[in-house]
Each structure stands twice: as structure tokens, then as C-alpha cells.
Amino acid sequence: MNILLLSTGGGGGNILRSVKTLFHRDVAITGKTDEDYAKRLKAAVTTRFLDTNEFSLADIPTDERVIIGTRTTHGLGARHNPEVAREALEESRSEVAALMAQHLVIVLIGTGGKGTGAGTLFPLAQMARQQKKLVVPIFVRPSFERHEVDKRRYDHALKVAGQFESAGIRFVEILNDRGYDDSAPKPQGAVWEAMNRPIARGLRGLIHVLWDLSQVDPSDLSALFAGNGRLRIGFGEMTPHNPAEPTSEQVEEAVRQCWHNPYYAFSKPAGTSLVCIQGDWSNIADAKIKSRLAAWAMSENDNLYNPLYTRTDRSPHPWGVTALFSEYTGVHPPLSIDWGFERIPPPDLRQDVEIIERVEEPAPTSSLESVPIGALQDTCPEEEAPLAFSSFREFALAVNRSDPAALTLAGDAAAPRFSVDGSDVMKLLGTMWFRSVVQQLSREWRERILEAVLTNAAIPNHLVKIGKQSIHLNELNYDQLRTVRAQFHLPGAVRPLVELLVTVGRLWGPAAIERFSFAEPHDENEGMKSGGMLHAFRS
Amino acid sequence: MQPHVDSVVLSLAFVCASVLLIVWLACRAIDEYFLLRDATLEEMRRFAEAFIREFERPLRQPPFLDAPIRTCIRARPGRGRLKVLLAPHRGRRYPNLSDHRTNVMYDVTRVLTALNGQPFTCRAISTSGEWVVIAFQHQCQAGRTS
Numbered sequence: 001m002n003i004l005l006l007s008t009g010g011g012g013g014n015i016l017r018s019v020k021t022l023f024h025r026d027v028a029i030t031g032k033t034d035e036d037y038a039k040r041l042k043a044a045v046t047t048r049f050l051d052t053n054e055f056s057l058a059d060i061p062t063d064e065r066v067i068i069g070t071r072t073t074h075g076l077g078a079r080h081n082p083e084v085a086r087e088a089l090e091e092s093r094s095e096v097a098a099l100m101a102q103h104l105v106i107v108l109i110g111t112g113g114k115g116t117g118a119g120t121l122f123p124l125a126q127m128a129r130q131q132k133k134l135v136v137p138i139f140v141r142p143s144f145e146r147h148e149v150d151k152r153r154y155d156h157a158l159k160v161a162g163q164f165e166s167a168g169i170r171f172v173e174i175l176n177d178r179g180y181d182d183s184a185p186k187p188q189g190a191v192w193e194a195m196n197r198p199i200a201r202g203l204r205g206l207i208h209v210l211w212d213l214s215q216v217d218p219s220d221l222s223a224l225f226a227g228n229g230r231l232r233i234g235f236g237e238m239t240p241h242n243p244a245e246p247t248s249e250q251v252e253e254a255v256r257q258c259w260h261n262p263y264y265a266f267s268k269p270a271g272t273s274l275v276c277i278q279g280d281w282s283n284i285a286d287a288k289i290k291s292r293l294a295a296w297a298m299s300e301n302d303n304l305y306n307p308l309y310t311r312t313d314r315s316p317h318p319w320g321v322t323a324l325f326s327e328y329t330g331v332h333p334p335l336s337i338d339w340g341f342e343r344i345p346p347p348d349l350r351q352d353v354e355i356i357e358r359v360e361e362p363a364p365t366s367s368l369e370s371v372p373i374g375a376l377q378d379t380c381p382e383e384e385a386p387l388a389f390s391s392f393r394e395f396a397l398a399v400n401r402s403d404p405a406a407l408t409l410a411g412d413a414a415a416p417r418f419s420v421d422g423s424d425v426m427k428l429l430g431t432m433w434f435r436s437v438v439q440q441l442s443r444e445w446r447e448r449i450l451e452a453v454l455t456n457a458a459i460p461n462h463l464v465k466i467g468k469q470s471i472h473l474n475e476l477n478y479d480q481l482r483t484v485r486a487q488f489h490l491p492g493a494v495r496p497l498v499e500l501l502v503t504v505g506r507l508w509g510p511a512a513i514e515r516f517s518f519a520e521p522h523d524e525n526e527g528m529k530s531g532g533m534l535h536a537f538r539s
Numbered sequence: 540m541q542p543h544v545d546s547v548v549l550s551l552a553f554v555c556a557s558v559l560l561i562v563w564l565a566c567r568a569i570d571e572y573f574l575l576r577d578a579t580l581e582e583m584r585r586f587a588e589a590f591i592r593e594f595e596r597p598l599r600q601p602p603f604l605d606a607p608i609r610t611c612i613r614a615r616p617g618r619g620r621l622k623v624l625l626a627p628h629r630g631r632r633y634p635n636l637s638d639h640r641t642n643v644m645y646d647v648t649r650v651l652t653a654l655n656g657q658p659f660t661c662r663a664i665s666t667s668g669e670w671v672v673i674a675f676q677h678q679c680q681a682g683r684t685s
Contacts, residue, residue, distance in 0.1 A: 144642060145632040151642035155597050155649070173601075230601070267601040 003211055004103035005203075006066075008050045008120045009085075011111030011140055013057070014192065018200040019109075020047050026204060029316035037314055044211040048099065050124075052088045052116045053077035066099065068092035068120075078115030082156060085119030097127055104339065105210050106133045107203065111140035112157025113149050122163045129169060132338035134221060136206075136231070137164065137171040138199065141265065146180050161265075168228045170326060173265040174199065195263055202233030205322025208312040209276045213436045216274065218339045219506055220308045224272045224324070227332030232266040234258035237320040238279060246285050255292040258321050269300040271328030276310045279319035286311070289321050297325075304328040306486050339439075392420045396428055399437045413444040422456020425449050429503050438507045450508050450515075459501070460521035462494045473497060474518040478510035579616035579677065586657050586675070587612045587623050593650045594625065598633065607631055611670065619677030621659065624670040634671045636664065643671055 007016035031038035050066040054075035057065045069088020078085035106128045110117030128135035144154035164171045179191040209215050236254030240246040277286050297305035389395040398406030428434040463470045485498050505513045591610050598607035611624040625634050634643045659675040
């Protein structure tokens with residue numbers, strides 16, 4: 001997934017410089033162990049510095065500068081006037097829109113201090129939303145009590161925050177007021193640097209998650225960013241010594257750092273939240289991290305916290321836990337976001353065939369080009385065609401890494417030469433990366449997989465307690481299943497079944513749930529047997 | 540003898556009537572004064588509350604949802620004078636005139652603009668200890684007091 005990190009104005013630019021430094025360091029370190037991964041990571045992230053003042057971008061490479069409104073401002077800045085900045089953005093609207101169109105996720109960084117950031121951050125977020133992008137606005141509210149700005153500009157900054165609220169765009173709001181400590185005075189530059197660091201580290205963690213949709217379910221992201229309210233990024237560092245297993249104290253401290261970030265405006269309980277764990281340690285440590293974070297979140301309200309867990313295995317030090325918490329502001333319909341699946345280039349059969357032919361027969365290219373594709377396929381004896389994938393899992397993994405042969409097969413209606421085992425599919429459905437793979441499969445493939453699941457799984461029709469009511473699983477529709485999963489405590493035997501039904505409903509549509517056959521549970525252990533089969537759905 | 544008695548009675552009756560009239564008029568005047576005083580006081584209270592509410596609104600933003608300022612009101616309804624006293628709450632630094640005079644003046648103008656139509660004008664902004672004192676004059680009573 002292409003990510004655009006776009007700063008606006010001087011303050012936003014300073015934060016982006018910190019983020020960029022960390023990111024480049026990450027890419028360099030990753031490149032030493034996995035050059036291909038580092039290259040893809042680097043290619044997925046673009047940094048751009050938008051400003052009205054050319055001089056403030058003197059240290060930025062030319063191709064990363066976005067000077068707006070040169071006719072309005074003559075490249076001399078917005079004269080501390082947000083209105084001038086807004087006019088400048090209007091003047092350069094088409095260029096900025098074209099830049100946004102090339103990316104799926106847009107992280108906007110701006111401060112509400114003077115002109116450019118205060119005047120352009122909200123219009124930029126609106127532009128991104130109009131293009132159905134996933135937008136993460138990061139807004140810094142300046143301090144007038146500490147004389148960073150005067151009260152008039154502070155009030156304008158509040159209006160910007162109000163615009164985000166009323167437009168239903170979730171945003172991160174950072175309070176510069178919180179960067180002052182009368183008991184330990186520091187220079188202004190040091191204070192800003194100290195505040196930029198956690199933002200940059202938090203964003204770094206998010207980049208590692210967001211650039212690869214196999215790490216996170218797009219529909220979960222649509223739900224996470226839906227509605228109004230604020231977001232909070234947290235990062236807690238954890239560097240275990242040898243053996244590489246963090247101690248309980250390290251876990252506790254990292255989770256505390258991640259949860260307690262004093263710089264953010266965040267006044268409601270945490271609702272849906274993205275939790276990303278980075279580190280090469282055991283799943284026991286992961287479980288401790290999740291458990292401690294949930295304990296913090298549920299100390300505020302034990303019903304609303306809905307974590308989405310992801311893991312990035314190849315991110316370099318510093319390791320730890322990054323989280324994006326969202327304020328719970330009610331239940332909102334998921335955002336309509338263009339995830340760009342249709343942009344995945346269709347498999348070019350001609351090219352594939354040519355490559356195979358060139359390897360096997362050193363014939364001149366010109367002669368190949370003159371041969372029709374059908375004729376080429378006919379000339380390939382079927383028994384000589386290599387069996388590309390031995391199992392469905394192997395095939396799914398290949399689709400996930402955009403393997404051309406796998407993509408060709410994924411778009412094909414013909415039956416595969418390997419069997420599609422229902423239990424394999426159900427294990428895969430418990431992973432997040434596989435859910436994005438399903439989106440790339442042809443209608444026939446999707447039907448084939450669903451059939452495999454349906455024939456494999458007879459769901460024990462457990463009674464689910466919802467408040468004072470008891471309802472059988474087969475009486476719940478998709479929306480009710482989602483609510484039950486999110487808001488009610490379910491027994492260990494029932495939760496994986498609900499997770500499976502919700503996942504199938506999400507990927508194949510609510511009608512697919514009705515196709516499941518439900519069986520009466522014979523005894524209490526039946527659920528446990530199914531649970532063993534569905535262990536992938538256990539969080 | 541009879542005419543003398545009559546004149547005395549008449550005089551007494553006249554005096555009594557006069558006293559009663561004076562008492563009635565005085566009572567009425569006092570009543571009117573207190574009614575007017577209460578009405579002015581109520582008007583001042585409403586204005587002061589609206590002023591404080593609008594003044595502290597931008598300061599009461601998430602996550603600072605507790606009271607950002609301490610307030611006190613002093614009124615002299617007879618003269619149409621009202622003083623709104625503001626001081627920062629614990630842990631806050633605003634309002635104060637020592638380093639935020641311009642911001643306080645901006646805020647007073649902003650609030651008065653927002654409360655457009657109120658019959659009060661700002662006379663002076665001063666300091667009394669930790670308090671910022673904003674003095675207002677009721678416009679209708681300005682002529683009477685000057």
C-alpha cells in the first residue's frame with residue numbers, strides 16, 4: 001500500500017523531518033538483512049513537504065518540495081494568515097490532488113500555529129477523503145499560555161479541530177501545552193524535539209503496518225477511522241537482552257509508555273484500536289503485551305475497547321509496541337475507502353508465456369511474437385507444465401506476495417490441479433493476510449473456497465447469551481454476530497465459531513452465513529473439538 | 540368652642556393624611572428602587588454568567604474539561620457598575636495581566652462581540668492581587684452616574 005507522508009507548513013515539516021530520519025534509518029538497517037523487503041518498504045512510502053514559503057524548504061530535496069500558491073504568496077509564506085494559505089492551496093489544488101491520487105494512505109501533519117498549517121490541514125484532509133483515501137491527520141495545537149502563539153491564533157487552531165469534529169474525520173491532536181514542565185525547564189527546541197520523537201516513533205510503527213495490507217484487515221481500518229473523535233498514537237520501547245525474551249517489568253513499562261502519552265488530546269474511552277507488536281520474541285511475550293494493554297484500556301471502560309492486533313516481524317530496533325487508539329464516540333458505519341484492489345495489474349498472459357518460452361527454448365523473440373497466444377499454449381504439452389503450487393496454502397501465499405503465476409491462476413475460473421482442503425482454508429481465514437488474498441480471487445475461486453469451508457464445517461448450534469436473552473447461533477444475522485463479537489463476553493468454545501461466521505460474512509457477504517449448516521451440540525466438549533479446528537480464530 | 544374643635548380635628552386629619560401619603564409614597568419609591576435594583580442585579584448576573592461562559596469556552600477544550608478559571612462577581616446595581624473577576628485555576632496560567640494583557644484584551648473584545656446586544660460596556664481592565672478585574676458599566680445607567 002502506498003503511503004504519503006505530507007507535512008504542511010513549518011511545524012508539520014519539522015515533525016516530518018524526524019519521521020523521515022527514523023524511516024530512512026529503518027530502511028538502511030532492514031536492507032542489510034533483507035534487501036528486497038527494504039526496497040519494497042522504501043518504495044511504498046513517499047514524503048512530501050508542502051509549504052507556502054520556499055525558504056523554509058531549503059534543506060529539503062527538490063523533488064520532495066510542494067510549494068503551493070506561488071501566484072498568491074510569491075513563495076514568501078502565508079503572512080501568518082490561514083486565509084491566504086487556503087487561497088494558495090486552492091490555486092494549487094489540482095497538483096496536490098494529483099499527488100494524493102497516487103497513494104492509498106495519506107498521513108497529514110500540520111500545526112495550528114500561524115498560517116500554512118492552520119489554513120490547509122483541514123482542506124487537505126477533505127481532499128483526501130473526497131478521493132476515498134485513508135487519511136490520518138496529525139494536528140498540533142499550539143500553546144498560547146506559553147506564548148507560542150497569541151490567543152487569536154489559538155482560537156483559530158480550535159476552529160480547525162472543530163472542523164475535523166464536525167466533518168467526522170478522526171484526527172490526532174497533539175497539545176504543545178503538555179510539553180512544558182515548570183519543574184524541569186528546557187529550551188523550546190529541546191521540548192519540540194522531545195515531543196516529535198514519540199510522534200515519529202509511533203508513525204514509524206504504523207508505517208510498518210499500513211504499507212502491507214496483509215498485516216491488517218482493510219475493513220477493520222475502515223471501521224477504525226470511521227466517525228468523529230480523536231486518535232492517539234502510542235509507542236512503548238522494549239529491548240530485551242539475551243535471551244531475546246522481555247521480562248515482565250519490560251513489558252509493563254513498554255505498555256505503560258504506549259498507553260500513557262501525555263501529549264495528546266484524548267478524553268474519551270478507547271474504542272477500536274490498532275495494536276502492532278514489533279519484536280523477535282515469543283508469543284508468550286505478545287500475549288503479555290496484549291493482556292496488559294487491554295487491562296489499561298478496560299480500566300476506563302470494559303466494554304468499548306476493541307483491539308485489532310498486528311505483528312511486524314522484520315522491523316529493526318527499537319522494538320516494542322505501537323498502538324493507534326481511537327476515542328469511542330458510538331457506532332459508526334465503516335468508511336468507504338478505495339483500497340485500490342482494482343489497480344492490481346491484470347496478469348499478462350502473453351508476457352508470462354514469452355518468459356517461459358525464452359527460458360526453455362532459446363528461440364528469437366520476433367518469431368514468438370508472431371505466434372498467437374492460443375497456439376503457444378497448444379504447443380506446450382500439458383504433462384510438461386510444471387505444477388506451480390502443491391497446496392492451497394502455497395498458492396495463497398504466492399498470491400499474497402503478488403507472484404505473477406499465482407495472480408494468473410487467481411483470476412482464472414478453471415479448477416486447480418491441487419485440492420482445496422476446507423480445514424486449510426479455515427486455518428487461513430484466521431489470519432489477516434489471507435483476507436486480502438480472498439479479495440484478489442476470481443468469483444469462481446471465492447465460491448470454491450466457500451464451498452470447501454461449508455462442506456468441512458458443521459457449526460455446533462450453541463446458545464449465545466446476549467444480556468438476559470439466549471439465542472442460537474443460527475438465529476443471528478451478520479450484524480448481530482458482529483455486535484456479539486465486539487461487545488459480549490463469549491465462552492472459549494463459541495468465540496472461534498462467531499469469529500468464523502463474521503469473517504465469512506465480511507468476505508462473502510452476509511448471505512453466505514445462511515449457507516452454513518448448524519448441528520445440535522451433543523455435549524459441552526463438542527465446541528472444544530470445533531475450537532481445536534478453529535484455533536486460528538482464537539486471539 | 541365647637542369651631543375650635545373642628546379646626547383641630549381637621550388639622551389632625553390633614554396631618555394624618557399627609558403622613559400617610561408621605562409614607563405611601565416613600566414605600567412605593569422604596570419598592571420601585573428595590574424592584575429596579577433586583578432587575579438590574581439579575582441582568583448583571585445573567586450578563587456576567589454569559590461573559591464567563593464565553594470567556595472560558597475555548598479554554599475548556601479536551602482534555603481540559605474541568606473549570607479552567609476561577610470567577611467572582613461584584614455589582615453595584617445602583618450605579619450600574621459590574622466587575623467580573625477572573626483568575627487562572629490551579630495548574631493554568633491564563634488569564635493574567637502580567638504577561639497576557641493583549642490576550643485578555645482580545646478575549647474581552649471577542650466575548651463582547653459574541654454577546655452582541657448586551658447593555659454593558661467595558662470600562663477598564665485592571666489587576667487586584669491574583670485576579671484580573673474587568674469593569675463594566677450598564678449603558679442605561681451610565682448617564683445617571685456620570
